Amino acid sequence: MNLLTLFIFLFILFVIELGYFRIAYKYRIIDHPNQRSSHFKVTIRGGGIIFCIVMLLSPFYIGWQYGYFLSGLLLISLISFTDDIKPISNKVRIGFHLGAVALLFNQLGVYSLSLYWILFAFIFVIGIINAINFMDGINGITGGFGLVTLITFYYINKTIITFTNTNLLILPILAVLVFNFFNFRRKAKCFAGDVGSVSLGFIILFFLLQLIIKTNNFNYLFLLMVYGLDTITTILFRIIRKENIFQAHRSHFYQFWANEKKAPHLMVAALYTIAQCIVNLIVINISALSVVNLILMTIVSVVIFVLIRLMTEGATRIFAVRA
Structure with a gap:
């Protein structure tokens, strides 16, 4: 992609985003603060719709070789955007997620694997997509994570091994x-919404799975490490507290800093982004680990993160059963 084409796409995306703002204002696609929110003003919801839109425009520039992936992206984005406008039941949402991931797996050739690996892959991918969605709670965190992850993919694709179309990245x-221009600020103009965080998760997983399939290197799973540690430990703590892990909450580590400690949202988002960037640099520069060593490193990372949370949040907050 030359510089002129790059600026043309940037201009088109700004126009699309601003056009969406007008539609969202007209049809009241907005986020109202509630007791579980980390924000305090009415803000446009669904600004992350451009993640899906730009990918759906890609065939006009790079061709139609990713039809199944784009069909899955459209499917999961439609149900997520609908959920942004009017709440959808979990069963319907999961049904659409299964259909979208089924299309993604067809694109990647996953169905050549054994049945138990296919089942595991469905659980893993849908779980990660929803984890990325749940982590979208403060200004800048989704955009920061998405940017550093996609740039890492671009670097790997350009300098280490070609695993996908560079322009698609x-x-x-x-x-x-x-999106960050409008969201990575103290008073955000828009939030990603489910359509943004879910579609971004779907896109990231597409590239991640392409990379792992190409290299057979599962180290690259650590490109999701910071989000993964926050999500895994939060789920563990909520299970210990006998909470419904599928209900909305403010129990994530980043929410503790943003809500209880009143740390600036952008500072928390920046720290998460920098932490993931450091992890990515390490992942790029280490040799592939065996499955056993990969599991051990994951366990050690979780234990260390749990200890960090215990020292900062305190055992009472983490383990106390809440009414």
């Missing part, structure tokens, strides 16, 4: 940059 990077 550039397009979501541009979309995240435009």
Whole structure:
């Protein structure tokens, strides 16, 4: 992609985003603060719709070789955007997620694997998509994570091993940059919404799975490490407290800092982004680990993160059963 084309796409994405703002204002697609929110003003919801839109525009620039992936992205984005407008039941949402991931797996050739690996892959991918969605709670965190992850994919694709179309990687990077212009600020103009966080998760997993399939290197799972540690430990603590892990909450580590400690949202988002960037640099520069060593490193990372949370949040907050 040359510089002129890059600026043309940036301009188109800004126009699309601003056009969406007008539609959202007209039809009241907005986020009202509630007791579980980390924000305090009415804000446009669904600004992350450009993540899906830019990928759906990609065939006009790079061709139609990713039809199944794009069909899955459209399917999961439609149900997520509908959920942003009017709440959808979990059963319906999961049904659409299964259909979207089924299309994604067809694109990646996953169905050549054994049945138990296919079942595991469905659980893993849908779980990660929803984890990324749940982590979208403060200004800048989704955009920061998305940008550093996609740029890491671009670097790997350009300098280490080619695993996907380079221009297909550039397009979501541009979309995240435009979204960050409106979201990575103290008073955000828009939130990603489910359509943004879910579609971004779907896009990231597409590239991640392409990379793992190409290299057979499961180290690259650590490109999700910071989000993964927050999500895994939060689920563990909620299970210990006998809470419904599928209900909305403010129990994530980043929410503790943003809500209880009143740390600036952008500072928390920046720290998460920097932490993931450091992890990514390590992942890029280490040799592939065996499955056993990968599991051991994951366990050690979880234990260390649990200890950090215990020292900062305190055992009472983490383990006390709440009414």
